[in-house]
Amino acid sequence: MKDILSEIIAHKKVEIASQKDAVSLQHLRGQAAIVLHEGTTPCRSMKSALAASATGIIAEFKRRSPSKGWINESARSEEIPVAYEAGGASALSILTDERFFGGSLRDIRTARPLVNIPILRKDFIIDEYQLLQARIVGADAVLLIAACLTPEQCNDLTLLAHELGLEVLLEIHSPSELSYINKEIDMVGVNNRNLGSFTTDVENSFRIAGQLREATNGTEFPLLVSESGISSPATLHNLRAAGFHGFLIGETFMKTASPGDALKEFIKVSDRL
Numbered sequence: 001m002k003d004i005l006s007e008i009i010a011h012k013k014v015e016i017a018s019q020k021d022a023v024s025l026q027h028l029r030g031q032a033a034i035v036l037h038e039g040t041t042p043c044r045s046m047k048s049a050l051a052a053s054a055t056g057i058i059a060e061f062k063r064r065s066p067s068k069g070w071i072n073e074s075a076r077s078e079e080i081p082v083a084y085e086a087g088g089a090s091a092l093s094i095l096t097d098e099r100f101f102g103g104s105l106r107d108i109r110t111a112r113p114l115v116n117i118p119i120l121r122k123d124f125i126i127d128e129y130q131l132l133q134a135r136i137v138g139a140d141a142v143l144l145i146a147a148c149l150t151p152e153q154c155n156d157l158t159l160l161a162h163e164l165g166l167e168v169l170l171e172i173h174s175p176s177e178l179s180y181i182n183k184e185i186d187m188v189g190v191n192n193r194n195l196g197s198f199t200t201d202v203e204n205s206f207r208i209a210g211q212l213r214e215a216t217n218g219t220e221f222p223l224l225v226s227e228s229g230i231s232s233p234a235t236l237h238n239l240r241a242a243g244f245h246g247f248l249i250g251e252t253f254m255k256t257a258s259p260g261d262a263l264k265e266f267i268k269v270s271d272r273l
């Protein structure tokens with residue numbers, strides 16, 4: 001773990017401890033059990049949505065970032081997720097970290113009844129407590145970042161996520177993290193952003209996909225998602241040819257006056273390639 005990631009995780013630990021003081025883990029487990037028992041908000045499969053979709057775009061709701069500062073300060077979770085779905089998104093990613101990304105769990109709670117596509121809780125997940133929160137507010141999937149977890153922690157959180165009905169998108173950045181992949185993982189995301197320098201390089205996705213193909217000999221190849229720094233339909237086209245089924249895109253859409261329309265135009269151009 002390094003740089004901004006260490007800072008974010010240090011803050012997460014403090015944040016989770018204070019949330020547990022306000023609402024105990026035991027209480028949250030009880031709330032999640034009620035949600036599961038009622039069965040009124042079953043999780044939708046993001047993996048199936050991406051596998052079945054022609055576009056595979058996971059459109060991200062992102063107000064700010066450590067690398068860019070404010071991108072869309074006044075973004076409303078009542079509007080943009082709906083516009084993303086209408087614009088052709090296959091799934092949504094909603095950043096729920098407040099300090100560094102200007103998001104909150106309320107953004108998922110707000111969007112959930114307004115859209116039909118799966119929602120990924122995008123945060124820095126290190127504790128069961130955050131999985132319970134995700135399920136209670138209506139997320140369908142969670143991100144687990146290899147760089148924030150030991151392989152054992154990652155396995156334990158994956159099993160717990162599954163018990164709650166949540167799918168797992170495992171994020172890796174380097175070849176050394178390929179060892180985190182196992183048959184329990186639903187989707188593998190390759191992050192193109194170097195969290196030390198903040199630079200994005202889509203070549204990282206091509207490199208890692210090649211290494212993964214060699215490592216798995218083409219068998220049991222997981223559903224792959226390319227994350228960060230995707231700004232053109234041509235890049236998406238090339239990533240698809242390299243075996244990616246999901247494309248996580250935030251800033252390219254969020255920095256425009258109308259993110260839903262920007263997504264629609266992006267897909268229109270992609271369809272011509």
Ligand SMILES: O=C(O)c1ccccc1NCC(=O)[C@H](O)[C@H](O)COP(=O)(O)O
Pocket residue numbers: 004060062065066067068191193195198200227228229230248249250251252
């Ligand atoms: O976006 C950042 O600056 C950032 C910094 C540190 C950790 C994570 C960060 N981003 C989270 C993401 O993974 C991206 O929001 C996501 O992949 C979309 O990326 P983009 O299309 O480049 O907005």
